[in-house]
Amino acid sequence: MINSKILNKEIIEDFFSFTDKLIIKIDENSKILDHNEAFSKINKQFSFLDELITITHQKKFKETLKQLNDETNITHTKTNFSLNKDDVNDIPITYNLIIHKNEDNTYTIVAEEAPALSHNDAKEYLAMINNFTFTSRELAKTKQKLQRKNSDLALLTKELQELNTNLEEKVRESIEELRKKDEILFKQTKDAAMGEMIDAIAHQWKNPLGVINLINQQIQIQCLLHDEIKKEDILKSIEKSEQQIKHLVETLEEFRTFFRPKTEKQKVSIITLINSVKVLMKDDLIKYNIEISTDGEVENKIKIIPNEFKHVLINLISNSKDAFVDNNVKKREINISAKTEENYITLKVCDNAGGIPESILDKVFISNFTTKENKGTGVGLYMTKQIIEKLEGKIEVFNTKTGACFKVYLKK
CATH class of the missing domain: 3.30.565.10 (Histidine kinase-like ATPase, C-terminal domain)
Structure with a gap:
């Protein structure tokens, strides 16, 4: 295991001859300036070190480089190297890194492969992976169910909206139909009442007309029986006739008012309405x-x-x-x-x-x-x-x- 506390410039330079560790020298932009033979064996294609680092570790690696300065010029960290990022079967390798910032603003990195997991750690790690995989599958199933439910809900919502629209239209149609029926019923009721009232007019006019006819007959008889008719008798007959005619006119006016199609509201005394109805009936x-x-x-x-x-x-x-x-x-x-x-x-x-x-x-x-x-x-x-x-x-x-x-x- 590398101890960063005892690392110095001479030891770093000697590291280039090590065969079991990776020694890389890079500039500020992570460009590879030099490396040992061990690094050559794993890297045949990349010119920049961050190209070798997995995407999830690149940000941390760059931040670690920025933290180094003249006073704190050495640190250690971990990162993953991936030789083929495009291959889904490629397994990244974890390395312990010692990073030293040189006086010329370059960096010397010593990388040592991290020890493999113990048997128990591996079992625990695999159990975690299996659990994660199972959970992911369950989440995927749940997501699919939710999507289906959301789809069903959207369909039901659409159907409900259509039903509401149709219901509102049917309610409007029903209300309009009822209104028309009420108008017809009211007209029929009024027509029926009109027929009854016309019949009532005929009955109520029958007596006054009979009285007037009787008065006329009396005058005719008097004319036949007498050469002269007294003025007083004529005036009395006229007065009687006028009383009957007045009654006819009042009755006619009451019926005429009843059938007049006025729709505006008026303030009328209750007794006036009752008396009017008593005349009509x-x-x-x-x-x-x-x-x-x-x-x-x-x-x-x-x-x-x-x-x-x-x-x-x-x-x-x-x-x-x-x-x-x-x-x-x-x-x-x-x-x-x-x-x-x-x-x-x-x-x-x-x-x-x-x-x-x-x-x-x-x-x-x-x-x-x-x-x-x-x-x-x-x-x-x-x-x-x-x-x-x-x-x-x-x-x-x-x-x-x-x-x-x-x-x-x-x-x-």
């Missing part, structure tokens, strides 16, 4: 002997689309009317009340028709749901709910001791 109310009473804060104004909200009241009253008939109720009463509750004005329409079966109470607002068989379409209460929700309100239904009660919540 006068014929049915008389025919089915239904009495409507009001109480509470019915003078309060609510911001609604008048014609649409009249549909709400008509649907609720019509629903009570059908229940009265189905249950054969004799004394038929509907009470409409209003009250302020926190941020809402509430409107209750309650009857004494016996109530709604508990089994279907939560289904009455579902489209096309009806218990009236051939008499009902299942649209009225559904449209009622749609109109109220469009006004940012809500509606609920519950039973009382005597009948059903619909409660409407409208924002102040």
